[in-house]
Amino acid sequence: MSIGWLRCARRVVRRNVKTPRRLLSTVQPQQDALSKATRNIGIIAHIDAGKTTTTERMLYYSGVTRRIGNVDEGSTVTDFLPAERARGITIQSAAITFHWPPLPPSTQTPPPPPQLPASFDTVLRSSTSHNINLIDTPGHADFTFEVLRSLRVLDGAVCILDGVAGVEAQTEKVWTQAGHYHIPMIIFVNKLDRVGAAFSRTVKEIGVRLHGWPAVCQIPWWQGGNGDFVGVGDVVNLRGILWKVGGDGRDIQAFGLEELSKTDGKFAEEIKKARIALVEILSEHDDVMVEHFLEHDEDHLAISGIQIMQSLRRVVLQAPQKVIPVFAGASFRNIGVQPLLDAVVDLLPSPLERPDPEINISNQSSTLALLLNSAPTTKLPKSTKKQSTSQDRGLSIAEVKNLTACALAFKVVNDAKRGVLVYVRVYSGSIDRGATLYNTNLSVAERAPRLLKMYANDAVEVDSISTGQIGVITGLKHARTGDTLIVYRGLQMKGTPSGGLNTLQLRPITVPPPVFFTSIEPHSLSEQKHVQESLAILLREDPSLNLSIDEESGQTHLAGMGDLHLEIARDRLLIDFKAKARIGKIEIGYRETISSSMQDPYTYTLDKLVAGKQAKAAIAASVEPAAAAADTLVPPSHEEEEEEEEEDDDDSHPFETIYKLPDNNTLHIAHPNLSKHDSASHKSFIQPHLSLPGILHSIHSGASAALARGPFQGFPVSNTHVRIHLNAHAHLFPETTPTAMAMAVRAAVTHCLRAANEAAAPVLMEPVMNVTIFVNESSLGAVVQDISSSRGGQVLSLDGADSSSSTSRLDEDVLRVDPNLIYTPPDPFASGTGLMGDGPADSQRQIVARVPLKEMVGYLNQLRALTGGRGTFVMSVDGFERMASQRQKEVLDALREF
């Protein structure tokens, strides 16, 4: 039997393109159908596992491309930046829409929504064409933040594993992060054509390291049991699927068990064994499967393929996910991709099946549906997950009826042809062309002139982007990656949505502190403008980059997550944007801190021409080290993240405002004549063109700018408490503008920091990383020795294969899976090494350590040398620590040379 993988029985209806505006709570059948037939999925994996190679096949089989792109030749669709193509790695996650099963070539674009069957009891979802929005995520550790950002908008994910390397460190990390968002996942074990491929070992590693029960849905088919990898055993439908060797993967044959038993009896038997194991594992987690099993007289093979798929779907959608469907293939050989696409449609959820997204509004955590469904003038319902730190004042949310759409800008890309593209995921309502979008992160409104749907390299203009959909807005001037965009009925361009909706944040995430930096110097004054504009776009694209400018020297510093992160930013700047600038060496981003307090506040008065106008403002400031106990500054945890950068709006102190700033700094503003809750009384103190929130914003900006570049070595200042005293009588003048106030505060705080440094020796702090290293038992001793002696690291734990206490998985309630209870088919070529090796000498060990970042630069090469190329590691910033004086001296000497 030949399989075409081109379903024909699809009926389509013509879409009414002009969608009327609607309230969020009104469900429109057409949009509902579109959502049901949509999969917003991502592909996550360790670097080089084959994400791009697999994506290229997906685009080819779905009819988006006419030829298969090749990573090694730099001709892929998804890796579209020159820097990506040159390095053969994915840096920016590209969002692409395609259909699976493919639509007939004559279908209009955008296609009409599909007509779905009333139920999927007797047909598979993959019998109807679905709209797949695919977000390709990067695998390199430096881009973890980019992965996190993409994860937020995914409804499901395919995790690709390299069948030779198994579960790698980075995969484990991203898997855990995806688990935080309860993203259902399926696994594709790729590269099974390679020498050393070990499907069985990989499946056991899935159980142990990804903490779930593998449900083996396909087993590899090696010709004659030990020859070339030619296809898969389809455990769900009890057949062998064979791909023609050397073809483009469209020529596929299927053999039922009976036929197969005549030609490859052992393989047919193995498929049966796998089916028994699959039914068993499903029965343990799905009661309906138990019923089917009993109905079929406990015959594992008698249960239909559709019933198995439905059961798999139910267990995949359970939160937390305990069962992980596993598929097999070799994308490079064009084997296994079509059934994987079927599984995406059949097993992963539509946007309508996802949990209600978390929001933050007026410093309170809740969920979007709770907000939208809350009755006017009631208190904002809080999610039970985290109680807000601010007082529960409740919100009058009558204004919610004006909220007609809510979306997350999850990615900004500067496209050479089309300008800046803002990728959005709409969570509620629909964004229509020409809508006024209010950006709640930047407090600005801007119009959405054009809306696009991205089909690989083609963009198709659309009239609206509806709930659950991913699309692109062009022509926005402000929106950055990560911003929340809302449509508020009747909003003027200069207006602000009321009822606290101007603070609505969808799934807020914390940007980790940057630990590397470089300097940027335009070649000439005339180049400065272009360099600055290019940097502004880079920062819109990637908010994990950080820019600071030294006012006196004019020197610009760009800081980022890793050296590769900054290398890519440099290439983008110089090659893609053609900016003419000198970029310095990439260095570690230390922090500096003060060790003495100021006795008296220092008052600074600014009185000068600013932009051609007389400007005047004064302010009193003082600085002190944060509590001595806070010598170690720890980045905010997942739970604390919403508090970062937040204003403490405690009602009991109407005359003071406290901000928590990055790097463990705090800003305390006393404003004795201005109550936060009585703006009417401000009239006698402040000019009509000013407001207390505006002044506070200026003070925040000025203090942040001063702290961004400390006076000691120009590093960001950390662990410092800034006190500001604003006396409305003495400090505000008719000529006071927000800019003048920010400049005065910056100057005052900078002066205070200098004075503190003169009074007592300032201190440098260095980033310390939490490092998890995976090595074979035989290299363990050498690696531990290297970490603890040569690199000055502190080994925190050593765990064997059966332990699951990696840094990311310290939770007690994590599922522990006994590898001996996992079904796997035999591995004909298993090398016997790795996590599941037989003898202790072969087993894989995990080392968790804290090591200064400086000692980790270039570590991969050393690790490879010590482990015969098999060791891998992941690391994340654990905090910043004071340096011993000798170490500080060495670093300062090295910096002087730099």
Ligand SMILES: Nc1nc2c(ncn2[C@@H]2O[C@H](COP(=O)(O)OP(=O)(O)OP(=O)(O)O)[C@@H](O)[C@H]2O)c(=O)[nH]1
């Ligand atoms: N033998 C074999 N090689 C493969 C297979 N899939 C991918 N490769 C090769 O593995 C290398 C990495 O593949 P990519 O598709 O770029 O991997 P990636 O996961 O996208 O990597 P990043 O974009 O860097 O994260 C390339 O040389 C591919 O040709 C496979 O099924 N078999």
